[in-house]
Amino acid sequence: MIYIKNSSTDPYFNLAFEEYFLRYVDLDDTILSLWRNKPSVIIGKHQNTFKEINHKFVSEHNILVARRITGGGAVYHDLGNLNFTFIANVDHFDIMDTKTYIIPIVQALNKIGINAQLSERNSITIDGKKISGTAEAFVNKKLLCHGTLLFDTDINTLNKALEIEETKIESKSVKSVPGEVANIKNFLDKKYDILTFENIILAQISSDMPFREYSLNENDIKNIEKFAKEKFSTWDWIYGESPPFTIKNTKKFPYGSITFTAEIERGGIVKKISFEGDIINSSNIIYIQELLQGKKYESKNFKDILKNIKISKYFGNITLEELLSLLFY
Numbered sequence: 001m002i003y004i005k006n007s008s009t010d011p012y013f014n015l016a017f018e019e020y021f022l023r024y025v026d027l028d029d030t031i032l033s034l035w036r037n038k039p040s041v042i043i044g045k046h047q048n049t050f051k052e053i054n055h056k057f058v059s060e061h062n063i064l065v066a067r068r069i070t071g072g073g074a075v076y077h078d079l080g081n082l083n084f085t086f087i088a089n090v091d092h093f094d095i096m097d098t099k100t101y102i103i104p105i106v107q108a109l110n111k112i113g114i115n116a117q118l119s120e121r122n123s124i125t126i127d128g129k130k131i132s133g134t135a136e137a138f139v140n141k142k143l144l145c146h147g148t149l150l151f152d153t154d155i156n157t158l159n160k161a162l163e164i165e166e167t168k169i170e171s172k173s174v175k176s177v178p179g180e181v182a183n184i185k186n187f188l189d190k191k192y193d194i195l196t197f198e199n200i201i202l203a204q205i206s207s208d209m210p211f212r213e214y215s216l217n218e219n220d221i222k223n224i225e226k227f228a229k230e231k232f233s234t235w236d237w238i239y240g241e242s243p244p245f246t247i248k249n250t251k252k253f254p255y256g257s258i259t260f261t262a263e264i265e266r267g268g269i270v271k272k273i274s275f276e277g278d279i280i281n282s283s284n285i286i287y288i289q290e291l292l293q294g295k296k297y298e299s300k301n302f303k304d305i306l307k308n309i310k311i312s313k314y315f316g317n318i319t320l321e322e323l324l325s326l327l328f329y
Helices: 011-023 055-060 095-111 155-161 194-208 218-232 285-292 299-306 320-327
Strands: 002-004 031-035 040-043 064-067 075-077 081-089 116-118 124-126 129-132 134-139 142-150 169-171 212-214 245-253 256-265 269-277
Touching: 011 031, 011 040, 011 064, 011 081, 011 134, 011 142, 011 218, 031 194, 055 155, 075 081, 075 155, 081 095, 081 194, 095 116, 095 124, 095 134, 095 142, 095 194, 245 320, 256 320, 269 285, 285 299, 299 320
Parallel strands: 002 031, 002 212, 040 064
Antiparallel strands: 031 081, 040 075, 081 142, 116 124, 124 129, 129 142, 134 142, 169 245, 245 256, 256 269
C-alpha cells in the first residue's frame, strides 16, 4: 500500500486530488490518504445542490460548497473531521468490495478502544450513532472509496448547514438520509486532538497493512490545482450539475406578496420563469421573464442582469435585493 500525505484543507484541491489519482495516475498499488477540509458542505455527485443545503446559513457562516464524484448524500466537513481515501486497482466493481477498504478503519478504531461497527449501508456507527459515512466511484478498473470520521466536528453547525426546506423544490435528485451523529472523541478514555488521532489511526492501519510513502511532486500539485480551478471550484460543476428541478417561492413584503415559479434545466439554466402577485405589473412583467429565461440560475448572475433595470416598474416598490431574496431564499 502507498500512503500519500495531504496537508491541504481546501475542499476543491482535496476533491481534485482524489480524481487526479483515480483517473490519471497509476502507482500500481492501493493508495491511502488521510485529509481534512475547512468548513464546507460536500454534495454527492447526483444531488441537487440548490435543495440539499441551508443556503442562508451556509452563506452567513462562510461555509464552502463543493460537489464530489461519488454518490450518496450531503455531508458537512470541518477541521474536526478526518477523511480517509482508498484508491485501488480492481477488475470489477461490487458494492460489497468497498467493505474491504472500510473494515481497516473499523479495526483501527476498535484497537484504540472504540466499539465501532460497520452498518449495512457501509456507515460506521458507535452505539447506533453515525460517526462515518462512506461513498465510492469506479472508473477504468479503479475503485475510489472514501469516508468521513467525525472526531470533534461542530455538530450544531453540521445540523444547521444541512437543514433544508422540503416544500420549495421538486427534483428527482438523490436525497440525503438524515441520521443521529456523534463525535468519536466522546467515546475515548484518553483525550487528544485530531492530529494525534490521525497519527494513531495511520499507525494502526499500517500495523496490518504496511505502506510506503509517496510525496506529491511539483507536477502533481500543478495538475491538481488546475483541476480544482477548472472543475471542482466552478459554479458549473457545483450547481450546474444538479438534475433538472422546479422551484416555487412566495414572499410577503410591506407592499404585498410575490410568488415566483421557475423550471431549471441541467446546467442550472432557467427554462421557464413566471411571477404572480398583487404588486406585479402584469403588463410589463413578461419583459423580465423573457430576460431571465436561458440564463444561469445564480444570484450574482441575476443581480448583474437586473442591476440597471428599474425594479419598481415591474414589482412595485421592492428593491433589487428584496427581489433576489425571493428568488434565492
